[in-house]
Amino acid sequence: MKILFASSEAQPFKASGGLAEVVGSLPKALRKRLVGARVVMPLYDSIAQELKDSMTFLCSIIVPVAWRRQYCGIFEARSNGVIYYLLDNQYYFKRANGIYGYYDDAERFAFFSRAVLEMLPCLDGYHPDVIHCNDWQTALVPVYQTVFYAKAPAYQGIRTLFTIHNIEYQGKYGMDILTDVFGLDASHASLLEFGGDINLMKAGIECADAVNTVSPSYAAELLEGRNAHGLTPIIAQRSAKFSGILNGIDTEVYDPAVDANIAANFSAESLMGKARCKAALQELFALEQDSDVPLIAMITRLASHKGIDIVMQKLDHLLQTSNMQFAVIGSGEWRYESFFGELAKRFPGRVGAYIGYDQQLSHKLYAACDMFLMPSVSEPCGLSQMIALRYGGVPIVHETGGLRDSIRDSGDGEGNGFSFAEQTPEALDATVRRALQGYENKAGWQTLVARCMACDFSWGQSANAYIRLYKSIIR
Numbered sequence: 001m002k003i004l005f006a007s008s009e010a011q012p013f014k015a016s017g018g019l020a021e022v023v024g025s026l027p028k029a030l031r032k033r034l035v036g037a038r039v040v041m042p043l044y045d046s047i048a049q050e051l052k053d054s055m056t057f058l059c060s061i062i063v064p065v066a067w068r069r070q071y072c073g074i075f076e077a078r079s080n081g082v083i084y085y086l087l088d089n090q091y092y093f094k095r096a097n098g099i100y101g102y103y104d105d106a107e108r109f110a111f112f113s114r115a116v117l118e119m120l121p122c123l124d125g126y127h128p129d130v131i132h133c134n135d136w137q138t139a140l141v142p143v144y145q146t147v148f149y150a151k152a153p154a155y156q157g158i159r160t161l162f163t164i165h166n167i168e169y170q171g172k173y174g175m176d177i178l179t180d181v182f183g184l185d186a187s188h189a190s191l192l193e194f195g196g197d198i199n200l201m202k203a204g205i206e207c208a209d210a211v212n213t214v215s216p217s218y219a220a221e222l223l224e225g226r227n228a229h230g231l232t233p234i235i236a237q238r239s240a241k242f243s244g245i246l247n248g249i250d251t252e253v254y255d256p257a258v259d260a261n262i263a264a265n266f267s268a269e270s271l272m273g274k275a276r277c278k279a280a281l282q283e284l285f286a287l288e289q290d291s292d293v294p295l296i297a298m299i300t301r302l303a304s305h306k307g308i309d310i311v312m313q314k315l316d317h318l319l320q321t322s323n324m325q326f327a328v329i330g331s332g333e334w335r336y337e338s339f340f341g342e343l344a345k346r347f348p349g350r351v352g353a354y355i356g357y358d359q360q361l362s363h364k365l366y367a368a369c370d371m372f373l374m375p376s377v378s379e380p381c382g383l384s385q386m387i388a389l390r391y392g393g394v395p396i397v398h399e400t401g402g403l404r405d406s407i408r409d410s411g412d413g414e415g416n417g418f419s420f421a422e423q424t425p426e427a428l429d430a431t432v433r434r435a436l437q438g439y440e441n442k443a444g445w446q447t448l449v450a451r452c453m454a455c456d457f458s459w460g461q462s463a464n465a466y467i468r469l470y471k472s473i474i475r
């Protein structure tokens with residue numbers, strides 16, 4: 001079985017969030033199960049030079065973008081035994097500020113999606129059984145496969161899977177670009193149109209042979225009309241081909257026993273190293289050196305669906321009335337960035353904030369923290385809570401989507417975290433206090449940390465679930 005992942009980002013080449021983690025680790029897990037998995041992504045100019053140096057040029061092709069004819073260089077690289085194709089066009093992918101958010105994103109990813117299909121005949125007999133597409137940036141792959149390629153000999157039998165990592169970002173554009181940018185005519189409009197606009201997320205759902213999202217609970221929420229940002233009717237119509245599979249994490253990358261990014265290594269059997277990681281982090285974030293004070297961490301994009309608003313309402317009071325430290329790594333909306341920046345100034349030695357995205361630093365904070373806060377309003381899967389567990393940080397989460405599927409409240413003496421059902425400031429406050437109280441009982445806390453670290457969120461079961469899903473659509 002041959003699977004080609006198409007994605008706008010993938011570790012280790014380019015990452016802005018969880019999507020890159022998944023596309024950077026699931027193919028590796030599939031290969032361990034003898035499934036041939038490769039990845040195709042854009043060759044962003046901002047990819048680190050040493051990674052660019054590791055790529056080899058294969059060939060170039062001309063890709064139609066409606067009436068345009070655009071150059072596309074095809075480069076190959078390897079990471080963890082997985083072959084990556086990186087598609088080059090500097091006009092589209094040499095941009096100064098990040099990988100998304102440009103006026104012509106629709107055209108950039110139409111080019112990419114079309115190029116994914118156009119490159120296949122140039123790859124020496126490589127013929128994937130499934131193109132596994134991810135989020136709206138690659139939603140045109142199933143559309144183009146259906147409209148332009150399905151009958152062509154080189155594309156016979158290629159099936160498509162469309163994975164929704166977050167339905168909030170849909171790729172909405174005016175209908176006027178249907179022909180001029182996407183190269184489709186009015187007879188195809190119904191595949192893409194939703195609520196009077198082009199909606200690429202909808203188009204992917206319509207055209208792919210199967211559709212899934214990244215946790216069973218989020219799948220159920222989308223079907224029931226929660227957190228679906230308007231698309232429930234479309235998903236409900238297509239429920240027969242829709243499912244949820246919980247993401248896994250790369251347990252080799254996130255392994256406190258060997259992680260080179262952290263001050264000292266540790267494992268559930270010997271937590272000495274974790275104490276040293278905490279001391280090192282306290283120094284790095286200019287927090288008071290105190291091994292006994294519980295350290296609560298957040299590592300997150302600072303977007304409203306991450307639940308930052310209720311944190312803003314309660315954190316001040318929590319800090320004033322309890323013995324705790326708080327450290328955050330994140331970037332995003334200005335109002336959140338400035339809140340945390342200000343908070344760090346108001347509580348020197350007790351609050352630390354790093355505004356930005358820094359992978360190494362994230363590892364250090366995972367390793368150092370006692371508790372990991374994730375109050376997301378909605379969370380398709382969430383990987384941070386799984387990573388935190390692995391490093392012995394006890395998750396405090398809102399019961400939604402993948403958080404609900406991975407974290408169980410420890411009130412029953414068996415769970416692996418603390419959770420709240422209603423996403424309200426009061427519930428957050430009460431649950432954090434419950435965790436802080438739990439921390440006071442040293443022996444009980446150690447048992448809880450050991451239970452967290454023993455949780456298995458490696459790809460195993462989920463990779464097998466993907467293999468079953470691929471098989472179900474391959475004819």
Ligand code: GLC
Nearest residue numbers: 018019165214380381382383
């Ligand atoms: C998106 C979702 C997140 C998920 C990740 C990987 O970033 O918001 O919940 O874990 O994709 O699927």
